[in-house]
Amino acid sequence: MVGTCLAAPSAFADDAAGAPGDVVEVAPLPSALWIPGAADAQRITYWSIGPDGDPALSTGAMYVPPGEAPDGGWPVVAWAHGTSGLADHCAPSLVGPGLPERDYPYLGRWLEQGYAIVSTDYVGLGTPGVMPYLDGKVEAHSVVDSVKAARAVDESLSNKWVVVGQSQGGGAAVITGRYATEYGGKSLDYRGAVGTGVPANIELALLPLGPGVPPTAIPAGLTSYLFYILAGLRSAHPEIGLDAYLTPLGAQYVDAAEQLCVHEMHEAAEGVIVGDLFSKPLNEIPNFYPLLVDYMGVPTSGYDRPLFIGQGLTDIDVPAPSAFSLVAALTANGEPVTFKTYPTDHSGTLIESQADTIPFVRDLFAG
Structure with missing residues (x-):
């Protein structure tokens, strides 16, 4: 994997804007922030799109599983993280996830399946400006462009990818699912989305x-x-x-x-x-x-790939009626949604849903 700095961090704000997915910097991720089982991990800074539609910087992290990549490269799971804060010092690629005891084992299970993981911080979190919290299209650009950037850094990553997210990231994953083909262009092969604890109709x-x-x-x-x-x-x-x-x-x-x-x-x-x-x-x-x-609205039509939504029945962070109303609208519009509920809370849903989402994603890549 490439570990070369492409630009100095202090130059971020002064760099000439690049195209979405263009890499600005690559640096080793501190070992304390690695997903368990990763063979290598890097922190990346790349260009994306901000809330005004202009180029904006985002950061993130990428993790590669051990062993030799399969033919065609490691399939990619793009991770959309939950709420961590808006300040730059809250960025997961700098300090880790808000709930490391939950998220690291969860992400480790995806890594065990033979997927590379690419995790955006979202535009404005760790980069200039305020992160536009729950701005779904900005989050979607951040996710899609993180996959482009990661593939530019490491040629062992496949162009086949899915997005998985929880809470804020659950909404980001679903909205990414709506725009992934459009934002990704011909260079990426988007397969589908998984969102748990999805904030909808907020x-x-x-x-x-x-x-x-x-x-x-x-x-x-x-x-x-x-x-x-x-x-x-x-x-x-x-x-x-x-x-x-x-x-x-x-x-x-x-x-x-x-x-x-x-x-x-x-x-x-x-x-x-x-x-x-x-x-x-x-x-x-x-x-x-x-x-x-x-x-911040979650689209209820226009999805061109399968979508999985998981909801906890005792979730008080994103109460169940939020998901029920979203799924009802998606179903009424004939969208390709799979919906599962779990007798647990916000975090419990993320963990329990993996029994369903791992085979769901496996089928997406096999299709």
Whole structure:
């Protein structure tokens, strides 16, 4: 595998923009951040597309299984990670996943199947700008372009690939599934997507928010996700003037969302009353709902490859009705979706679903 630096990290912001998937830098990944069983691991910096449609930098990591690659190269699983935070120091390729005790064994099982793993941090996380949290099209570009970049770094990787994701990454995986063929072009052979704990129709939950709504505290996890959504939205769409709709307390928490990683954000959000954050109803923002749908809506049509969605019935981070409504719309539109539920919570679904997703992915590559 190539380990040559193609550009200095300090030069990122000044580099001439490249095409999506062009590699800027390759560096060895510290061994503490390796997926168990990996034969090699690298951190990559590459060009992708930002929320304004212009070139933007993303980082990520790539892991290769042991042994000799099969004919055609190692099939690729692109991993879309869950919420880790918005600040650069929260990037998984720098500090590892938010839940290493869960994610490393999970990813190790994919590696054991003979897949190379490519994991994007997403545009803005570890690179200039604020990560546009839950901006599905930006996440999809980040995922697709990470596969392009990884194949440019290591010729042992196949052009055949799937995307797998959980939570924020579950939504990213599903939306990537909608755009993967378009964004990947002829150089990649996209086969399908797996999303667990998929946040869908979340934009509907934002519409009623305003002074006193809701009037009581909600689970801290959901509140912290809201802070990340507002921070990402404020950065990606400065034209809406979001700060004018926030109280000083609200602005304080949205500012904090740009700096705190997920566990610290959850702690800070404990007991916060969301209705105290707003000075005006968010639905007074002009064209707010269409903007939200474009920013974070999960498409319900246009999928050209199979899609697996897994949902925990006791999930309180992404409650089951979110997935039920998405799958109902996909099914009504005749989309190629497989849906499974699990009698467990958010993280439990990721783990339990592998009994179904490993054979699902195996069939995708065999097809």
